[in-house]
Amino acid sequence: MAAIYSLYIINKSGGLIFYKDYGSAGRMDTNDSLRVASLWHSMHAISQQLSPISGCSGTELLEADTFDLHCFQSLTGTKFFVVCEPGTLHMEGLLKYIYELYTDYVLKNPFYEMEMPIRCELFDINLVQAVQKDRVALLGR
Amino acid sequence: MIGVGKVKQYSNVLDRPLSKGKQEVSLSAFAFLFSELVQYNQTQVDNIAELERRLEDAGYAVGARVLELFCHREKGNRRETRLLGILSFVHSTIWKILFGKVADSLEKGTEHEDEYMISEKELLVNRFISIPKDMGAFNCGAFVAGIVKGVLDNAGFPAVVTAHFVPVEGQQRPRTTILIKFAEEVLAREARLG
Numbered sequence: 001m002a003a004i005y006s007l008y009i010i011n012k013s014g015g016l017i018f019y020k021d022y023g024s025a026g027r028m029d030t031n032d033s034l035r036v037a038s039l040w041h042s043m044h045a046i047s048q049q050l051s052p053i054s055g056c057s058g059t060e061l062l063e064a065d066t067f068d069l070h071c072f073q074s075l076t077g078t079k080f081f082v083v084c085e086p087g088t089l090h091m092e093g094l095l096k097y098i099y100e101l102y103t104d105y106v107l108k109n110p111f112y113e114m115e116m117p118i119r120c121e122l123f124d125i126n127l128v129q130a131v132q133k134d135r136v137a138l139l140g141r
Numbered sequence: 142m143i144g145v146g147k148v149k150q151y152s153n154v155l156d157r158p159l160s161k162g163k164q165e166v167s168l169s170a171f172a173f174l175f176s177e178l179v180q181y182n183q184t185q186v187d188n189i190a191e192l193e194r195r196l197e198d199a200g201y202a203v204g205a206r207v208l209e210l211f212c213h214r215e216k217g218n219r220r221e222t223r224l225l226g227i228l229s230f231v232h233s234t235i236w237k238i239l240f241g242k243v244a245d246s247l248e249k250g251t252e253h254e255d256e257y258m259i260s261e262k263e264l265l266v267n268r269f270i271s272i273p274k275d276m277g278a279f280n281c282g283a284f285v286a287g288i289v290k291g292v293l294d295n296a297g298f299p300a301v302v303t304a305h306f307v308p309v310e311g312q313q314r315p316r317t318t319i320l321i322k323f324a325e326e327v328l329a330r331e332a333r334l335g
Contacts, residue, residue, distance in 0.1 A: 104172075105269055105271065107173075108176050109271055125313060
């Protein structure tokens with residue numbers, strides 16, 4: 001079964017504002033997750049500069065031996081990325097859906113401060129459902 | 142009439158006819174506006190009770206206006222004069238037009254004669270709002286409570302209206318109950334009318 005290892009959301013200056021891990025593989029402590037977040041932020045920026053194509057929006061997929069990293073950057077510079085088992089499908093769709101949840105349950109929440117860590121109950125609830133739904137969809141095939 | 146066309150454009154809101162317009166408003170636009178309303182009021186207060194009161198006041202102004210408008214639109218300038226009449230007007234007519242659906246339930250309080258409750262599984266204003274733990278029992282439904290209070294007060298049924306979260310068994314999210322406590326004079330009048 002293809003699995004999602006973890007999900008990160010980083011703000012436009014590279015700070016980790018949301019982190020969640022799923023399952024036992026690839027579990028990290030807080031410091032490591034912060035490090036991965038800022039590392040990815042920098043690598044993403046560098047890849048944008050190095051790209052031979054002008055107007056490149058940065059790395060969207062990193063394929064490693066033991067994991068895939070899918071990244072989605074919103075127009076405001078907030079980045080969403082998932083680390084998952086190699087070859088997991090439909091991650092772009094999931095990331096777009098997570099972005100939708102973020103705009104609904106985080107940005108429309110008057111008690112959320114921009115660029116700060118996300119602590120919204122409704123976002124968590126809907127995120128769990130989205131990830132589970134995705135797993136069911138993958139299992140059913 | 143000058144400028145008769147298929148679609149008339151009114152530059153001034155006061156020139157528009159009072160009859161039904163387009164009934165739909167973007168939920169996102171409303172959610173952002175409401176979020177700003179809450180955030181603005183949060184900067185103006187130093188405790189939660191005060192914030193609740195300010196939201197209620199904002200709703201009160203809406204309630205006073207919708208009562209006038211809907212009595213004209215829906216009821217041909219007639220207004221409910223009985224307790225149950227006005228409650229079902231709030232529960233059905235007003236809820237339907239403001240939130241696109243009838244409220245989930247309207248109940249009479251079991252402990253007190255003067256209390257009524259309108260319950261909603263997921264109040265429209267709370268759709269995207271998560272209350273932080275440190276704010277305790279604060280409920281943005283205070284705005285809706287204010288609307289209800291505005292309607293009731295101006296219809297001649299003074300009442301104290303509050304919004305509360307009520308946990309539901311087997312549900313992750315609590316529902317919101319709008320508690321209406323009528324003034325003594327209202328019940329005395331009802332009793333007199335029989």
